[in-house]
Amino acid sequence: MTAIEVRGLRKAYKGHEVVRGIDLDVARGEVFALLGPNGAGKTTTTEILEGHRRRDSGEVRVLGEDPGTAGPEWRARIGIVLQDTDDAADLTVHEMIKHVSGFYPGPRPVAEVIGLVGLEEKKKSRIRTLSGGQRRRLDVALGIVGRPELLFLDEPTTGFDPEARRRFWDLVRALAAEGTTILLTTHYLEEAEALADRLAVLASGQIVAEGTPAELGGRASAAARVTWHENGVRHSEEVADPAPLLRKLLAADTDLSTLTVTRPTLEDVYLSLIGANR
Numbered sequence: 001m002t003a004i005e006v007r008g009l010r011k012a013y014k015g016h017e018v019v020r021g022i023d024l025d026v027a028r029g030e031v032f033a034l035l036g037p038n039g040a041g042k043t044t045t046t047e048i049l050e051g052h053r054r055r056d057s058g059e060v061r062v063l064g065e066d067p068g069t070a071g072p073e074w075r076a077r078i079g080i081v082l083q084d085t086d087d088a089a090d091l092t093v094h095e096m097i098k099h100v101s102g103f104y105p106g107p108r109p110v111a112e113v114i115g116l117v118g119l120e121e122k123k124k125s126r127i128r129t130l131s132g133g134q135r136r137r138l139d140v141a142l143g144i145v146g147r148p149e150l151l152f153l154d155e156p157t158t159g160f161d162p163e164a165r166r167r168f169w170d171l172v173r174a175l176a177a178e179g180t181t182i183l184l185t186t187h188y189l190e191e192a193e194a195l196a197d198r199l200a201v202l203a204s205g206q207i208v209a210e211g212t213p214a215e216l217g218g219r220a221s222a223a224a225r226v227t228w229h230e231n232g233v234r235h236s237e238e239v240a241d242p243a244p245l246l247r248k249l250l251a252a253d254t255d256l257s258t259l260t261v262t263r264p265t266l267e268d269v270y271l272s273l274i275g276a277n278r
């Protein structure tokens with residue numbers, strides 16, 4: 001079943017079109033990442049799907065309803081982690097999560113949510129005293145307290161330290177394992193690679209590539225670069241299939257202690273896609 005279905009989505013601000021005919025399908029239970037440079041239209045698209053922004057044209061279905069007209073029951077089935085929120089700073093972490101949990105019919109227990117995002121030590125702290133990364137974790141807590149069927153994560157790990165980011169990835173995987181559909185926007189390609197079942201690259205308001213992280217932009221079939229050293233001299237060859245070259249090197253008893261075989265990283269593919277669409 002489809003969680004998100006978008007056909008021909010368009011949106012302009014003051015006559016300048018920033019979303020220019022997007023088609024998108026996200027299946028239930030899928031983790032889908034939207035990538036793209038600053039200003040590509042990711043947040044605008046996401047906000048339209050969340051029902052927070054009006055579209056100019058196109059068909060949009062989210063959990064079977066049009067977000068432009070869907071009511072509070074639909075809203076209770078989705079969770080949203082916005083790029084930056086700054087409200088109710090005088091409440092404590094626990095009070096804020098408790099307050100928001102009251103909006104949902106079957107919320108997670110507050111203590112469970114605090115544990116999931118790793119804010120146990122800060123549960124009695126006032127929100128205004130949190131660090132940037134802790135504040136983001138609270139945002140994530142508020143996004144998941146209602147047990148959403150579909151979770152929107154807009155750059156969720158900006159400001160996280162590396163350990164918090166890994167912990168957040170585990171949380172996303174656990175939510176996905178429970179069947180939560182997740183739409184994620186991120187500038188961290190390793191994050192998209194670690195989490196997403198599929199991803200789409202948005203450039204100037206259009207989807208320029210879509211696929212699994214392994215296949216995006218022909219990555220799986222791209223040439224491999226083999227490098228090694230022979231008598232102190234570095235050799236480097238680009239080959240479609242590295243096996244014959246490796247056999248030849250082995251047969252010749254070449255020193256392979258510095259051997260590397262690499263294919264384009266997701267970042268390489270992403271940068272060339274963005275570069276080609278400037």
Ligand SMILES: Nc1ncnc2c1ncn2[C@@H]1O[C@H](COP(=O)(O)OP(=O)(O)OP(=O)(O)O)[C@@H](O)[C@H]1O
Pocket residue numbers: 013014018036037038039040041042043044045
């Ligand atoms: N309320 C608004 N009024 C006018 N222009 C806007 C508005 N919101 C966004 N824009 C413009 O629309 C374009 C797309 O913005 P959007 O925030 O969707 O991009 P993004 O891909 O999410 O970028 P980022 O990676 O920086 O978050 C940008 O050029 C932005 O300046």
